[in-house]
Amino acid sequence: MPVTRSPITLEETDAAAGFHIQDDFERFPQKDDLFRRSWWDESIRSEKAQLFYATYREPLKSFRKADGFTQKDFALRNAAWHVSDIFTELKEGEDRREGFTDEFSLYRDVAAVRQEMGTPEEAAAEIKRVGAGFGADLLGITGYDERWMYSAKFSDMSRSEKPQAISDALPHVIVIAQAMDYDLIRTVPSALSGAATGLGYSHDALVVLSIAQYIRNLGYNAVASMNDSALAVPLAVKAGLGEYGRLGLLITQQFGPRVRLGKIFTDMPLAHDQPIRFGVEEFCAVCRRCTTGCPAKAIPDGPPSALRHNRSNLKGVVKWSVDGEKCFSYWVAQNSDCSICIRVCPYNKDYSKWWHRLGQRLAGTRLRGLMLALDIRLGYGERLKPQAWWKGDKESIWRRVQGLFRRD
Ligand code: SF4
Numbered sequence: 001m002p003v004t005r006s007p008i009t010l011e012e013t014d015a016a017a018g019f020h021i022q023d024d025f026e027r028f029p030q031k032d033d034l035f036r037r038s039w040w041d042e043s044i045r046s047e048k049a050q051l052f053y054a055t056y057r058e059p060l061k062s063f064r065k066a067d068g069f070t071q072k073d074f075a076l077r078n079a080a081w082h083v084s085d086i087f088t089e090l091k092e093g094e095d096r097r098e099g100f101t102d103e104f105s106l107y108r109d110v111a112a113v114r115q116e117m118g119t120p121e122e123a124a125a126e127i128k129r130v131g132a133g134f135g136a137d138l139l140g141i142t143g144y145d146e147r148w149m150y151s152a153k154f155s156d157m158s159r160s161e162k163p164q165a166i167s168d169a170l171p172h173v174i175v176i177a178q179a180m181d182y183d184l185i186r187t188v189p190s191a192l193s194g195a196a197t198g199l200g201y202s203h204d205a206l207v208v209l210s211i212a213q214y215i216r217n218l219g220y221n222a223v224a225s226m227n228d229s230a231l232a233v234p235l236a237v238k239a240g241l242g243e244y245g246r247l248g249l250l251i252t253q254q255f256g257p258r259v260r261l262g263k264i265f266t267d268m269p270l271a272h273d274q275p276i277r278f279g280v281e282e283f284c285a286v287c288r289r290c291t292t293g294c295p296a297k298a299i300p301d302g303p304p305s306a307l308r309h310n311r312s313n314l315k316g317v318v319k320w321s322v323d324g325e326k327c328f329s330y331w332v333a334q335n336s337d338c339s340i341c342i343r344v345c346p347y348n349k350d351y352s353k354w355w356h357r358l359g360q361r362l363a364g365t366r367l368r369g370l371m372l373a374l375d376i377r378l379g380y381g382e383r384l385k386p387q388a389w390w391k392g393d394k395e396s397i398w399r400r401v402q403g404l405f406r407r408d
């Protein structure tokens with residue numbers, strides 16, 4: 001877990017987080033999120049896109065014979081999404097899709113009596129213990145930052161904008177990361193790998209709701225949120241959960257980019273964590289595995305820039321920006337989400353193994369070029385056949401080393 005210290009100024013936090021914000025920065029409207037556009041923008045809202053969404057709820061008329069896209073693969077993926085889906089659909093009749101366009105709203109009342117929590121540092125330490133107990137794989141804390149809150153919300157159901165519901169009356173943000181299954185992600189592209197994504201969201205919903213209700217039971221306000229309400233990656237970077245990578249996602253020390261994010265906005269006084277750096281920016285500067293691995297050519301090749309591919313990119317931030325339109329087209333063509341960029345990323349490792357922890361440390365030094373070459377030579381990032389996953393295949397370092405000597 002990140003080290004807890006007192007908050008510093010916004011400028012200092014930006015510098016520590018590696019944020020480069022320009023004068024022409026504008027807050028992002030939820031309407032321009034690529035998934036929201038697939039509900040209102042005719043250039044994204046194709047028949048194929050509707051079929052893509054339908055495959056998460058209904059059996060396909062005919063399943064493909066291709067490995068990873070059989071009825072069994074879709075069955076597992078959709079079962080993994082099931083808990084998250086229930087929350088999302090619960091209030092659709094009230095024009096809310098909670099967890100995706102709207103913050104969660106089903107709680108018991110905030111307790112009338114407030115529990116004394118000690119200093120903000122003590123309260124933060126307790127929230128981290130409780131969060132881990134509820135199953136949060138990573139938990140960091142940062143301050144409310146209006147720049148990363150959607151300027152306006154968007155309703156998929158009525159296809160209209162609505163006001164942002166969360167304000168600085170909840171000045172602290174608890175950010176959690178849930179690890180996605182390593183071996184399932186190895187099978188991408190496949191419907192089977194989508195089970196890792198679905199499980200990530202289903203676990204996320206359970207953890208953010210439980211933490212929020214715990215805080216409410218202590219007499220403080222708390223609102224749980226997943227993809228709705230705010231941009232999660234900058235909040236996670238500020239909360240010390242990891243660094244921003246070329247593939248447009250958070251890269252953590254513990255799971256690489258293989259995480260789903262959730263957050264809880266609260267008025268419980270909590271000490272904030274600080275951003276961490278462990279060499280991702282420098283490693284991404286020499287590595288292009290996500291760029292070359294992306295079948296949609298959606299990930300940039302050059303240095304960070306303020307370039308916007310389309311309206312789904314943030315304005316006024318110098319960073320690596322992914323072309324979401326190209327990315328989503330590939331998802332639609334596959335009838336399943338894609339995580340190839342996560343699979344091939346050298347930071348995507350099982351860090352319960354000491355040799356991967358050592359490898360990450362070396363990747364943060366001048367040996368990064370050598371570590372990248374070794375990663376490729378050992379065959380990391382290659383696809384695991386979905387059939388092999390169904391048969392219980394597990395990663396083996398010895399098989400990789402043997403493969404190294406068998407190759408030309
Ligand atoms: S998810 Fe797939 S299509 Fe999208 S950027 Fe990553 S590799 Fe490319």
Ligand code: SF4
Pocket residue numbers: 245246247248283284285287288289290291341344345346347
């Ligand atoms: S694949 Fe390489 S360039 Fe892409 S995010 Fe991972 S480390 Fe960075």
